[in-house]
Amino acid sequence: MGNIAILTDSTAYLPAEFCERHDVHVAPLSVIFDGESFREAVDITTEAFYDRIEAGNLPTTSQPSIGETIELIERLPDEVTDVVAITLSSGISGTYQSMIALNDMVDVNVHAFDSEISCMPQAFLVEEAIHLRDAGASAQEIMAHLEKMRELIRAYFVVDDLDHLQRGGRLSAAQALVGSFLQIKPVLHFQDRLIVPFEKIRTYKKAVRRIEEMMEQSIKGDGAGYCIGIIHANCPDRQAEEIASMKQKFPQAHVTGGHFGPVIGTHLGPGAIGITWYRREW
Ligand code: MYR
Numbered sequence: 001m002g003n004i005a006i007l008t009d010s011t012a013y014l015p016a017e018f019c020e021r022h023d024v025h026v027a028p029l030s031v032i033f034d035g036e037s038f039r040e041a042v043d044i045t046t047e048a049f050y051d052r053i054e055a056g057n058l059p060t061t062s063q064p065s066i067g068e069t070i071e072l073i074e075r076l077p078d079e080v081t082d083v084v085a086i087t088l089s090s091g092i093s094g095t096y097q098s099m100i101a102l103n104d105m106v107d108v109n110v111h112a113f114d115s116e117i118s119c120m121p122q123a124f125l126v127e128e129a130i131h132l133r134d135a136g137a138s139a140q141e142i143m144a145h146l147e148k149m150r151e152l153i154r155a156y157f158v159v160d161d162l163d164h165l166q167r168g169g170r171l172s173a174a175q176a177l178v179g180s181f182l183q184i185k186p187v188l189h190f191q192d193r194l195i196v197p198f199e200k201i202r203t204y205k206k207a208v209r210r211i212e213e214m215m216e217q218s219i220k221g222d223g224a225g226y227c228i229g230i231i232h233a234n235c236p237d238r239q240a241e242e243i244a245s246m247k248q249k250f251p252q253a254h255v256t257g258g259h260f261g262p263v264i265g266t267h268l269g270p271g272a273i274g275i276t277w278y279r280r281e282w
Pocket of ligand 1: 029061062063092093094095117118119120121155156157170263264267268274275276
């Protein structure tokens with residue numbers, strides 16, 4: 001493993017097998033149904049979660065337990081001196097601040113990195129960190145690289161029902177518009193760590209089309225060198241349609257599918273689709 005460990009939180013939704021293969025440690029966030037807490041991917045599967053949601057059972061969410069994260073770090077091999085901890089946006093969760101606070105509680109240096117987003121774009125940053133760690137970079141070099149890459153990753157998403165974001169209090173700049181706003185399907189994105197509407201659009205299809213247009217402006221040619229991710233919240237058909245369309249438009253891009261797991265699904269609701277892309281330099 002060397003002296004640098006990579007830690008992320010569960011909202012990057014990286015497959016367990018990937019994390020094992022690349023030595024990535026995961027601090028799980030939780031969903032809370034009727035006072036009972038379930039760590040995502042540990043105590044509740046994404047399928048079981050959406051079954052409960054579709055049955056009308058609405059949870060809240062919480063950041064990783066500090067105690068469990070300390071235990072996770074204490075279990076790392078003795079040679080580990082530095083932990084690069086890549087978290088979901090500090091504007092929507094206290095996870096990043098907790099990672100900073102860990103520095104006073106453990107014997108290794110915790111370098112907390114705020115992805116300023118979540119899900120697959122966060123996973124892209126984890127992959128960048130793995131690449132640099134495996135090439136022998138220092139923790140400081142990895143952090144500097146992540147700062148640069150964070151600016152290059154694009155991500156937009158559309159939800160079926162804005163009520164979930166509003167209920168969880170994560171629709172900051174749009175709060176004032178609630179009412180007529182709830183009837184539309186805005187393209188959403190992150191700005192200064194917060195979720196804000198990028199553009200107000202009337203229908204789901206048009207919103208997705210608008211994101212595709214932005215991709216066509218941003219990705220040149222056949223997509224060679226680009227990573228494209230299509231993320232879905234319990235709507236695999238929408239995801240499959242989008243993946244097929246991306247593969248046709250950008251035949252040389254690396255197109256992958258991901259999912260919004262329980263914690264993010266709580267705030268976006270079923271039916272949400274996210275599209276993310278960036279150009280990988282390696
Ligand atoms: C917590 O309770 O600490 C977690 C709160 C998570 C809020 C999630 C809000 C939605 C994020 C959407 C990400 C879309 C990325 C493409």
